[in-house]
Amino acid sequence: MGQKYSNLVKNAVGRMVPTEVNGQKQVPFQGVGKYKPDARKYGPKIASYADFPEDGNKQVASLKEALVKAGLKDGMTISTHHHFRNGDLLANKIFDIAKELGVKNLRWVPSASFPCHEHLIQYLEDGTIHHIEGSMNGPLGRFASHGKMKGLGVLRSHGGRYQAIQDGDVQVDITVIGAGCADSFGNANGLFGPSASGLLGFALADSQYADKVIVVTDNMVPFPCSPWQIQGNYVDYTVLVDQVGIPEKIVSGTTQITKSPDRLLLAEMTAQFCLEAGIIRDGFSFQSGAGGTSLAVGDYFAKIMREKNIKARFARGGSNKYLVSMLEEGLVDYILDGQTFDLKGVQSMADNPNHVWTSPFTSYNYHGKGNFAGMVDVVILGATEVDVNFNANVVTHSDGLLLHGIGGWQNCLFSKTVILPIPLFRDRIPVVTDEVTTICGPGELIDVIVTERGIAINPKRKDLIEKLKDSNLPIKTIQELKEEAEKICGKPAKPELEDELVAVIKWVDGTIIDSVRKVKS
């Protein structure tokens, strides 16, 4: 797959990034909204009706047979999705089969990886998998951080993944789509069956653009599987297996509101800020993630809305029982859901026409004619670090280890107001710093940092500063917050990292915004 990387240049946020990665030419980040490629989308191959069974039954006996029929061979790009989260059984199985068949140098493009994929480290070591393009969480991130992956890791946002596939940056040879429910023609959804996960939006691009599309389910129903979140007309083979996912791990995640008093305080301050800023008003819209603090923000929003008799037009999910109860109570008109975090969310999506499933195409794709993210009034996000220029990091820790994926985080930065409620420090590690280890989001898109010791508003947001000028909330400068953190924790030493790169971070438009370096062992 060519050289790991070469020709480092300084990009528009001052970071050194390669112009060639795994043999492919790259564009350095040029600034928000600057890079507009003048080209046509990548075209999938034309398929012919004559090549497919007339009765529409594309079912084959096993996943192995499907992969062999799809032509699995050395150097291919294989994609999977994270609808089953930490309960995913498919990705591991695919590479077990690849290993068995002696196939080498595969490029794995998951929409996200989870700790359950630690199993794949052996295949990264023995050369079955060349490198990963997608999130690298926990064990896989640690592996990559130590420079052990053969190729360079490429991290993209959910929207960036759609963009990369659509633009042809990533050409998927075989995609394997796990579905809670499917028919033998390939129509599939995530709404029903023991492995129900809600929706299959992350697989949409792959189904449309991959050369070969395999749908795997443990719940094969007679045609038609309705609704068809994935259309069978894109699908080559279907497979019935005993189990595609472990149900209790599919809908686990952090779907409980935090009990930590410190985090509840953060959430309360965030909600109060939104109220005083005039963001919470009739017909507004919001998005908050599935983390404990974000869930608590939603809960405080609900309290305020109830008290003031305010209704939101829509909430963007990650949906869960809390958001569903707001929908059912009439506090929000619509949930536009990108990912369902618990069974209550799955049930609601199946039953309630106002609980609508979305995809990275509708929500996030930067190379489309607009997307939903920009229409959202306020989004609540997390970060591992923020610096005094409001740049934020979500992928590496302050010691340089790559431990998280980007998810939809970068895409959400286009919301009208972006708020990051974060503790000022975590176990003595300051979260507000001079310079983030890795820039995932440029400061110009990040509006407010809420910490338990003060709230910093980006100086660019003069409107917010003006609205909050008489507030009782502790409004401070970001510099003050940084100094307060260092006063409590001490000034941290800069981690010593190797020169060698282990991964690059893509911006939503496909350019490279930063590089991740190898940690010293």
Added chain:
Amino acid sequence: MSNKIATAGNTGKKVRSDCFVTLELKDSGGVKIEQKSKVEVLFGKANIELCEDILKFYGIGNAQLTLEDKGAVPLIIAARIEAAVKQLIDTDKEYLLDFIEENNYTSEKEQFRFSRLYLPGNTPSMMLNAGIHDPNGIILDLEDSVAFSKKKEAQLVVRNALRGINFYGAERMVRINQFPKGLEDIKYLVPHNVHMLLVPKCEGAEQIKKLEEKIEEIKKQHNIDRPVLLMPIIESALGVEKAFEIATASENVVALAIGLEDYTADLGTRRTNEAIESFYARTRLVNACKAARIQAIDSVFSDVGDMEALRENVKVSKGLGFEGMGCIHPRQIKVIHESFAPEPDEIEKAKKIVNAFIDATEKGLGVVSLGTKMIDPPVVKRAEKTISLAISLGLISENWREEFLNNEE
């Protein structure tokens, strides 16, 4: 010197913002420091320097020190090492990090004490963020929440916390151990701007007098002239009977608190939610406090999950004449403040009275009247108290009178 090993601190999966040190004195070989820290990349070097400095301070030239660090801040690491050193060497020397300037504020006899948040004295992770929840007071506890074998370690943690942790304006309280053991605690507290000592299981004026003698002694040694306020806790039948005597034992006694767990045990009965069994004790205590012109403070409410029950509990407490309550969880603070806050009609009435008083004073009248009714001075005083309380809770603005007069017109 024979080889001896000392340990201090906490370890285990759930431990955060703390560390565990093992110190072994040697006869030769110099100082060897081994560190296992979850923040090693960022603070490993700083930690080693701190360890070296402390050992040097105590004149230790040959030793093996192991630091298992879970993200402890320097003042905690220092307390742990000092505790280990003091198990091996007989010394009164104290290794003190800077006293931060933010901790130089004072407290007043007459200030609101609605909420006071208990923090176990040997659990650093709860201390760093305690102040952000805005309790009226924080209590670093050396008594019941500290295991017997950890009492000495906790003294050092609490001392260092008083010096180096910012509690953001909360009254700085420490609950010392029961008399007479508590007398040994105070040399770690009085020189470090402790505002108030809570005296558990107090049973008579004599205990308060002995404690004050000791406090005066330490104040003299350190040239301190600000007072150390006292809040005796009544937790026994005898204590209840002696409430007035205790309340008037010293001018530094500014409040009495009641501790109902121990009290009900002393009665040989059980603590119930209705609290009929402690009704006498509570009213007796309130009466003693009011007679002595000090504050009466209620016990803690232990069901931290049930905020509605807490709210009800505070209402009853306020109705009996209590002016504050203990908290064992930060989320209780807001509920307690809201529930002790004056009701809207109380505030409106207070506005009218205070306004009438200001009017009368401006006109040089000796008598305050509202309509045809005469207002007695104590009523004015209470109304003023209500107004300043409402202001401090953000229920009315400081310029409430302007608005009030505009509405009158």
